[in-house]
Amino acid sequence: xxxxxxxxxxxxxxGSLDAPLLRAIxxxxxxxxxxxxxADAGLDDAAASLARCIRLALDCADACATTGPALxxxxxxxxxxxxxxxxxxxxxxxxxxxxxxxxxxxxxECRLCAEACRACESACREAAMSLGATGP
Amino acid sequence: xxxxxxxxxxxxxxGSLDAPLLRAIxxxxxxxxxxxxxADAGLDDAAASLARCIRLALDCADACATTGPALxxxxxxxxxxxxxxxxxxxxxxxxxxxxxxxxxxxxxECRLCAEACRACESACREAAMSLGATGP
Amino acid sequence: xxxxxxxxxxxxxxGSLDAPLLRAIxxxxxxxxxxxxxADAGLDDAAASLARCIRLALDCADACATTGPALxxxxxxxxxxxxxxxxxxxxxxxxxxxxxxxxxxxxxECRLCAEACRACESACREAAMSLGATGP
Amino acid sequence: xxxxxxxxxxxxxxGSLDAPLLRAIxxxxxxxxxxxxxADAGLDDAAASLARCIRLALDCADACATTGPALxxxxxxxxxxxxxxxxxxxxxxxxxxxxxxxxxxxxxECRLCAEACRACESACREAAMSLGATGP
Numbered sequence: 001x002x003x004x005x006x007x008x009x010x011x012x013x014x015g016s017l018d019a020p021l022l023r024a025i026x027x028x029x030x031x032x033x034x035x036x037x038x039a040d041a042g043l044d045d046a047a048a049s050l051a052r053c054i055r056l057a058l059d060c061a062d063a064c065a066t067t068g069p070a071l072x073x074x075x076x077x078x079x080x081x082x083x084x085x086x087x088x089x090x091x092x093x094x095x096x097x098x099x100x101x102x103x104x105x106x107x108x109e110c111r112l113c114a115e116a117c118r119a120c121e122s123a124c125r126e127a128a129m130s131l132g133a134t135g136p
Numbered sequence: 137x138x139x140x141x142x143x144x145x146x147x148x149x150x151g152s153l154d155a156p157l158l159r160a161i162x163x164x165x166x167x168x169x170x171x172x173x174x175a176d177a178g179l180d181d182a183a184a185s186l187a188r189c190i191r192l193a194l195d196c197a198d199a200c201a202t203t204g205p206a207l208x209x210x211x212x213x214x215x216x217x218x219x220x221x222x223x224x225x226x227x228x229x230x231x232x233x234x235x236x237x238x239x240x241x242x243x244x245e246c247r248l249c250a251e252a253c254r255a256c257e258s259a260c261r262e263a264a265m266s267l268g269a270t271g272p
Numbered sequence: 273x274x275x276x277x278x279x280x281x282x283x284x285x286x287g288s289l290d291a292p293l294l295r296a297i298x299x300x301x302x303x304x305x306x307x308x309x310x311a312d313a314g315l316d317d318a319a320a321s322l323a324r325c326i327r328l329a330l331d332c333a334d335a336c337a338t339t340g341p342a343l344x345x346x347x348x349x350x351x352x353x354x355x356x357x358x359x360x361x362x363x364x365x366x367x368x369x370x371x372x373x374x375x376x377x378x379x380x381e382c383r384l385c386a387e388a389c390r391a392c393e394s395a396c397r398e399a400a401m402s403l404g405a406t407g408p
Numbered sequence: 409x410x411x412x413x414x415x416x417x418x419x420x421x422x423g424s425l426d427a428p429l430l431r432a433i434x435x436x437x438x439x440x441x442x443x444x445x446x447a448d449a450g451l452d453d454a455a456a457s458l459a460r461c462i463r464l465a466l467d468c469a470d471a472c473a474t475t476g477p478a479l480x481x482x483x484x485x486x487x488x489x490x491x492x493x494x495x496x497x498x499x500x501x502x503x504x505x506x507x508x509x510x511x512x513x514x515x516x517e518c519r520l521c522a523e524a525c526r527a528c529e530s531a532c533r534e535a536a537m538s539l540g541a542t543g544p
Contacts, residue, residue: 056486059478063493065337066470081499085471088496091489198338199357201473206331217363221335224360227353 053099057113060096063089064120071127079131086128093121189235193249196232199225200256207263215267222264229257325371329385332368335361336392343399351403358400365393461507465521468504471497472528479535487539494536501529 067089071082097117104111203225207218233253240247339361342354369389376383475497478490505525512519 061341062474062477066474069470070467081503084496084499085467088492091492095486095489195342195357197477198341202334202338205334217367220360220363224356227356231353 050103053096053103053110056092056096056099060092060117063092067124083128083131086124086131090121090124090128093117093124097121186239189232189239189246192228192232192235196228196253199228203260219264219267222260222267226257226260226264229253229260233257322375325368325375325382328364328368328371332364332389335364339396355400355403358396358403362393362396362400365389365396369393458511461504461511461518464500464504464507468500468525471500475532491536491539494532494539498529498532498536501525501532505529 067085070085094117097114100110100114100117104114203221206221230253233250236246236250236253240250339357342357366389369386372382372386372389376386475493478493502525505522508518508522508525512522
């Protein structure tokens, strides 16, 4: 399935989502992917000891930005799924905190990030527990 | 207003969004912010010539990830607003492309990113035009 | 440019981003777009008076999630660009608040959203002002 | 830790991230959360049979938007973590597809979404497999 087929099938106003909009939607997707790769590749030129830290921080930020809203939406019938999301987020927080700990003495923002990550890891594990005892 | 007040007011099931979930939602927000700052601060240790490139790429990726869905949703009554979003996205693409051009010879991923940015800038400007001739 | 060309050009480990990962990256993009369209189309079945409110809220959430990190990264050389992003975000907040006001008496969460939107609109306009007096 | 402490600790230019920017960053976070709750609460007024579909689609879109970039960044030392993310994303795709299937005859966009979800579920499971045979 081509990516731009879906928006053009929107039932509300067939034909109204014309070609420039469709091209912009498609180009936005392609461009976002290129930017993410570009940013990441640039980090290889950074001090090697920080590159892993930066990547984990970006991953962790994204996981948090996904998990928070999902918990706010709380699709009640999917407690197992929400629990899995919370646990995955907790794992990312744990990994990011462990890496940030290694740079905490030199980099104050790493110390703060590790602190926030551990708080979030803990909160997510408690949220997962509150959603049910048995794991998927 | 404290951030966690809003989810707790959800009408569907008062009382059901209990404390661990609320703490996780709050911690996710705090952690995401800390991670973004941490990642960015780490880049200062990178080659100075690339740090600006990385930041612009992250900004541009976010702008694209916002603008694409907004155009797909196309709140019809707000053509002026969609136009402004598309134009802002185009400006970010232009800035990112200009910076990436400076590193294109040494970094193939910068060359590809600049290319995608220019395509997206063009597509967004056309989308903005198709949404109306006059300014916002 | 095909979307999956970019990640495969990552300099760090040519050949290491093999086909399943590339397909997953591509499928994630396509699926995200389909989901956004699907969610939005479903809203047409909702009470018509709320559909516009929901769409504006989703747009506004995305704009806020983009603008906050961009301001945190503060690419200093691009004050004009950051100002434009903050102003665009403010416009979305204003539009969302105006729509939410219309439903505030019946829907408490609309009243809270309008309140948060107005606070954010104000904060973004002040941020834009602090970034420079002249227009973009 | 208050959310706005972290950006103010950025080492590059102490004191340069002044109050309006900090308030905007904070307000963006609060507003995004309010918008997400508002959007979701509005869906309760929709046809009950679609509300769950809409929520799963939003969750799935977010999970895909997180997992794709994480795979593109491929923090090599964390294959177990990437695998867990890919598997969680696959679970969300599966749940969204199953729900969309129930509305596929009446809603073409649900049929397309289910199709994209199944493709993404499959791609993510293959990506997870390629990252290692043993469990997380």
